[in-house]
Amino acid sequence: MSHTIAPGKAAPSAPPAQPNLSDLRLAFSHGFRVSADEAAVAAARREVPAVARGWGVPLTDETFSDLGLLSSEVITNAIRHTNAPCAVVMRWTGTRVRVEVTDVSPVRPKPRHGSLDAEGGRGLLLVNALAADWGSIDDPAGKVVWFELGPSDGTPPPWSTPGKWTITTDSGSATSGYLPAWAEDDPTEVNVPLDQLTERLAGINHRNFFEGPMLPLTAPDVWEGVEEDAVFEGSVDCNPYDPDPGLRVPVVNLQVCVGRWILGLDPHGLAEVAAKLHAHADFLEAKVRPALVAAREDWAAHQPPAQQRSPASGP
Incomplete structure (x- = not known):
């Protein structure tokens, strides 16, 4: 934590x-x-x-x-x-x-x-x-x-015990919980002021990150040019003391691209996202790519040579 x-x-x-x-x-x-x-x-x-x-x-x-x-x-x-x-x-x-x-x-x-x-x-x-x-x-x-x-x-x-975290206050009281083997951090802590215990427990987040593919992204209203960044990366998260009971069990949070998230996915929700991405990938490959090739060939066949040159290519 x-x-x-x-x-x-x-x-x-x-x-x-x-x-x-x-x-x-x-x-x-x-x-x-x-x-x-x-x-x-x-x-x-x-x-x-x-x-x-x-x-x-x-x-x-x-x-x-x-x-x-x-x-x-x-x-x-x-x-x-x-x-x-x-x-x-x-x-x-x-x-x-x-x-x-x-x-x-x-x-x-x-x-x-x-x-x-x-x-x-x-x-x-x-x-x-x-x-x-x-x-x-x-x-x-x-x-x-x-x-x-x-x-x-x-x-x-x-003081860390595999499979268990413990937060001990300065008054000697101890609060423990299950520490998953996949969690990347151990919230174990000692001598926590008693009046801060609630805040510490609320902040516990068992998390494991996974990476996404790098793609060239641009945001004309935010930055100039193109920057390589990951899409659909995210983490498995569990917040055992979250007010929302749905977040007290492991869920997946996906960052679609920089600053854009799909949050709180359970196994069924993650499967739905994966199915839609598979279907869209198939659509891009089977429908959009052939249509793009045909459109480019048609464009090249009907445009005068002078108009086919890139503006940056010069005369």
Whole structure:
């Protein structure tokens, strides 16, 4: 589960006392706001590893350096592509430092193909190369891009039990639930303020992403030119505490294209969408494509040669 803060609101910081690393159930978090000025990124780059060092987390000097570098890259992307402030939340999970950057854009990032030395878009290439894990999720404020640094062997936090999550409050009460094997995140957390338990439970979202085919998309009213992006990608989601009982069981959410979704599909609904896509693919191949070929041949046969040239081809 990702806990985020809206831009302009600070998350509670960890107590100043050093954590007892023999008891990794102590989970610390720290949040801050970064203004819409790339000059502010330098301060954020220093703050993230400094806070992690203050917690006494057992990371190498190289990992602390990577922590500042990747924070800088993700924060820079958030500011550069939104021209708005972003919010940063970091926490120690017991095995990794997790950094979450929330910005106001709903467009989730995709790494570009290229080298780490390429100009532009190198941020996600670095994150992909150096982070133990990373990803992005939708958020009411826009989206969250997160990464984790620490052991890369997938070792779960020592308090995590396979097939079960547990949220323990600062008063000692514990709430547990089933953790599916397919879920990409474990909402297990300790020392949660009792008055925040309801919010934590409401935010639990067991999720597993799947990709869609990349196609050239254009939105003349939004951006210029053509951009490659995925269509009909999405996720399997389950929100066990959602007010809607239909979302307390796994459903599929499909992003038709950037910013356009088909939500809450049960197996029957997903089958209907798949059947319609199959039928439409058959229609495109069996009917539309031959009609297009015939139309182009007819057009070429009836147009004077001068009118068949592209305007960009010149005289």
